[in-house]
Amino acid sequence: MGNLDLFIFIIYGLIIIGVGNWLARSKGKERSSNDYFFANKSLPWFLVGSSIIAANISAEQFIGMSGSGFAIGLGIATYEWIAAIILIVVAKYFLPVFVEKKIFTMPQFLALRYDNRIKTILAIFWISLFVFVNLTSILYLGALTLKAVFGIKLVYGIIGLAVFSLLYTIVNGLKAIASTDIIQVFFLLGGGLLTTYFAVNQVGGDTGVIEGFKAMFEMVPDKFHMIINKSDPNFTYLPGIRAIFGGIWIAGIYYFGANQYIIQKAFGAKSLKEAQRGMIFASYLKFILPFVVVIPGIAAFALSADIGKADEAYPWLLENIVPAGLKGLIFAALIAAIVSSFSAIINSTSTIFTMDLYKPYFNKNASEKQLVAVGRISGVVAMAIAVIVAPLLGSIDQAFQFIQEYTGMISPGVTAIFVLGMFWKKTTSGAALWGTIISIPVSAALKFLFPEIPFLDQMLISFLFISLFIIVVSLIDRKPIDNKGLKLSREIFRTDKTFNLLSIIIGLIFAAIYIVFW
Numbered sequence: 001m002g003n004l005d006l007f008i009f010i011i012y013g014l015i016i017i018g019v020g021n022w023l024a025r026s027k028g029k030e031r032s033s034n035d036y037f038f039a040n041k042s043l044p045w046f047l048v049g050s051s052i053i054a055a056n057i058s059a060e061q062f063i064g065m066s067g068s069g070f071a072i073g074l075g076i077a078t079y080e081w082i083a084a085i086i087l088i089v090v091a092k093y094f095l096p097v098f099v100e101k102k103i104f105t106m107p108q109f110l111a112l113r114y115d116n117r118i119k120t121i122l123a124i125f126w127i128s129l130f131v132f133v134n135l136t137s138i139l140y141l142g143a144l145t146l147k148a149v150f151g152i153k154l155v156y157g158i159i160g161l162a163v164f165s166l167l168y169t170i171v172n173g174l175k176a177i178a179s180t181d182i183i184q185v186f187f188l189l190g191g192g193l194l195t196t197y198f199a200v201n202q203v204g205g206d207t208g209v210i211e212g213f214k215a216m217f218e219m220v221p222d223k224f225h226m227i228i229n230k231s232d233p234n235f236t237y238l239p240g241i242r243a244i245f246g247g248i249w250i251a252g253i254y255y256f257g258a259n260q261y262i263i264q265k266a267f268g269a270k271s272l273k274e275a276q277r278g279m280i281f282a283s284y285l286k287f288i289l290p291f292v293v294v295i296p297g298i299a300a301f302a303l304s305a306d307i308g309k310a311d312e313a314y315p316w317l318l319e320n321i322v323p324a325g326l327k328g329l330i331f332a333a334l335i336a337a338i339v340s341s342f343s344a345i346i347n348s349t350s351t352i353f354t355m356d357l358y359k360p361y362f363n364k365n366a367s368e369k370q371l372v373a374v375g376r377i378s379g380v381v382a383m384a385i386a387v388i389v390a391p392l393l394g395s396i397d398q399a400f401q402f403i404q405e406y407t408g409m410i411s412p413g414v415t416a417i418f419v420l421g422m423f424w425k426k427t428t429s430g431a432a433l434w435g436t437i438i439s440i441p442v443s444a445a446l447k448f449l450f451p452e453i454p455f456l457d458q459m460l461i462s463f464l465f466i467s468l469f470i471i472v473v474s475l476i477d478r479k480p481i482d483n484k485g486l487k488l489s490r491e492i493f494r495t496d497k498t499f500n501l502l503s504i505i506i507g508l509i510f511a512a513i514y515i516v517f518w
Contacts, residue, residue, distance in 0.1 A: 008328030009335075012187065016180050016339070017167050043268040047182060048278025051265040051344070052087075053285045054181035057188060058341030061293040062334050063141040067311035069297025072234040073223030074517060077290035078243050079252075081510055084286040086252035088503045091266075091279035094257040096492040097422055099272045106260050107356040113421040113484055114429040116360070121436055122417075123356040125410055126260060127382075130349045134261075135342060135386035140393040141311065142338035145331075148315030158390045162383050165339040165346065184336040185285070191333025192292030195314075198321050199299035216302050223298045226517045239454035244514070247408070247459030254411035258418045261348035276495060280502050287509060350379040408455055409447070412462035413439025420470055425485025431473035435466050442466060 043051070068076040103109045106126070111119035143157030152160070197209050203219070204212030217224060228238045239246070256262050269275035300313040307316050314334075322330055354375045359366055366374070417435055420427040442465055446458040453461070495503075 002324045002327075004325050005328030005331070009332050012328075012332035012336070013164065016183065016336075017164075019180050019183060041268060042270060043265070043274070043278075044270060045274045045277035045281060048265050048269045048275055049281030049285065050185040051181040051340075052262055052278065052282040053289075054184045054188065054337070054340035055261055055265065055344035056083075056282075056341070057289060057293070058138050058141075058337050061289070062192070062337050063145060063311050063314050064137075065293045066297035066300070066314040067309070068237070069223075069294040070301045070305070070307075070313040071297075071310040072228070072237060073220075073225065073298060074290070074294060075226050075228050075234070075238045075243070077294045078226060078238060078248065080286050080289045080294075081513060082244065082248055083252055083256065084283040084506050085510060086249065086256050087279045087283040087286070088506060089253070090257040090263075091276040091499075092495055092503075093493060094263075094418075094422070095266055095275055095279070096272060097486065097488060098263070098267070099275070100488070100492050101486070104267055105352055105355050106258055106263070107352060110417070110421075110432075111356075113486065114417075114432045118417070118429065118433055118436055119356060120361075121433075122414065123352050126352055127349055129410060130261070130345050131382050131385050132389060134345050135349075135382065136390040137393060138338055138342050138345070139386055139390040142335070142342075143390070144311065145315045145318070145334055148312065148319055154391055158387055161335070161338055161342065162387050164335075165342045166380065166383060181340055184340040187329070187333045187336040188340075189285075189288060189292060189333075191330040191336075192296075193288075194326060195317060195322060195330050195333075196291055196295050196299070198323070198326075199296050199303070199317050202321050203299050203302045212299075216298060219302045220298065223301060224517055226514055236454045237456075239457055242454075242460075243456055247412075247456035247461075247463070250412050250415050250459045250463045251408060251456070253419070254415045258414055260352055261344045264348050264351065265344075273496070276499055280499060280506075283506050284502075287506075346379045346382055349382045350375040353378040353382075408459045409440055409443040412443060412459050413466050416463055416467040416470060420467060422486060422488075424471075424474075425487075426474050427470060427485070428474045428477045429484065430477055431470045434473055435470040438469065439466060 065076055065079070097103075098109065101109070101112060103112065107119040107123040110122055139158045139161055140154075142161045143152075143154050146152045146157035146160070147154055200209050200212035200216065201207070202212070204215040226244075227240055228235050228243070230240060266275040266278060269278060296317055297310075297313045300307075300317055303321075305313055305316045305320075307313060318327060318330060318334075354371055358374050358378075359371065363370065413435055416439075417432050421432065439462075443458065443462045446453065446462060447455070450458070
């Protein structure tokens with residue numbers, strides 16, 4: 001990177017830190033926990049939508065999904081395009097329940113619907129998952145890029161990314177994150193699309209992006225199928241047609257509907273309608289993202305990139321294809337994706353620890369000032385643990401698949417508990433507790449005893465088994481129903497004409513994509 005690139009990148013960093021601290025300033029007032037963790041419920045739809053995407057897209061997509069694009073092809077975009085549909089489902093059927101019951105954290109919902117035992121167990125699970133899987137993978141993949149572009153040692157890159165994120169996250173909370181996320185998304189999409197342009201143009205011999213795509217279709221046609229054949233070694237990642245209708249829905253409903261660092265952005269919205277419109281906005285952005293995070297990996301494959309493993313595809317493009325003067329902007333896009341996700345997960349980790357563990361078990365009478373202080377301290381501790389663990393991921397070839405597989409150890413059970421808890425009144429606390437207990441053992445047994453079964457299929461099997469188990473235990477439970485079944489009016493699920501029309505359009509776009517790239 002030249003001096004101009006470095007100048008652009010430094011300006012980006014100063015803008016993010018400056019805007020985050022300025023917009024989230026407390027104006028002399030003591031910051032409350034509601035303000036720190038939930039932006040005082042003041043976020044408009046465009047900040048909700050952009051913040052969801054900023055939290056969702058990180059190094060695991062830029063680096064990991066590009067790596068999977070290199071290894072698998074366009075099929076890996078299934079995760080992004082199906083997510084557009086899942087966001088609509090969550091907006092229509094999950095958000096109204098959370099808003100109706102005044103829910104602000106996922107463990108809080110579990111305590112309301114079931115009991116404190118389940119809340120505490122899953123609060124600890126979520127914190128562990130966020131720290132040891134999500135945060136560590138984000139730091140590792142981001143540092144991998146810093147190493148490729150600047151030659152910075154992996155450990156220094158990990159520390160630098162963590163400190164940069166904390167400069168505006170820990171002090172100011174969700175409002176700072178959401179306020180800067182719209183800037184982050186601008187860099188993320190704008191810079192990412194520039195990388196795609198230069199990579200595809202290079203494949204076509206500098207004849208333009210359209211000719212470049214034509215050349216890619218001719219050179220690597222096998223990389224442009226959404227449905228993976230059983231004979232393909234990547235079938236284990238995307239098991240044919242089942243990749244569309246199977247376990248990916250379990251992963252998606254968990255991720256967007258029961259995952260604190262995504263749904264927390266909607267909890268910060270001004271109203272239910274604003275939150276739902278924000279999710280629709282995020283759905284449309286999801287259709288753009290494969291052009292940012294998958295196509296570059298396919299282009300790198302077409303260019304016969306000289307790399308040791310698939311996850312080095314995107315850094316290779318930055319180093320070899322992107323011209324001087326624009327590397328700074330594109331590198332800023334990558335860092336924007338990393339720090340926005342890192343900040344969101346840190347904020348949600350501290351939210352769950354403070355509101356669901358510290359306050360009820362350690363200091364029931366904690367003041368607002370104490371809650372904010374504990375939130376900040378727990379965020380720093382989570383970051384420190386992630387910094388220590390992140391270098392251990394160096395032996396992984398496709399980090400995106402690593403994240404999906406190990407998140408998939410818990411998501412089937414959590415999804416079953418949430419779905420049955422919301423929509424089946426007879427689900428008992430005892431059954432849900434046992435469902436929680438067997439969740440990881442069932443997923444682990446499938447993974448290690450039946451490794452030949454694709455992990456998305458394993459997730460679906462786990463979900464069906466755990467759901468059936470919870471239903472049976474609930475039916476034979478001789479204790480009287482604890483009357484915690486949710487009483488929901490159909491009215492809360494009604495959405496306006498704009499939401500419905502935009503949802504139909506998303507469905508049509510989704511169908512068209514699979515018809516064209518079957």
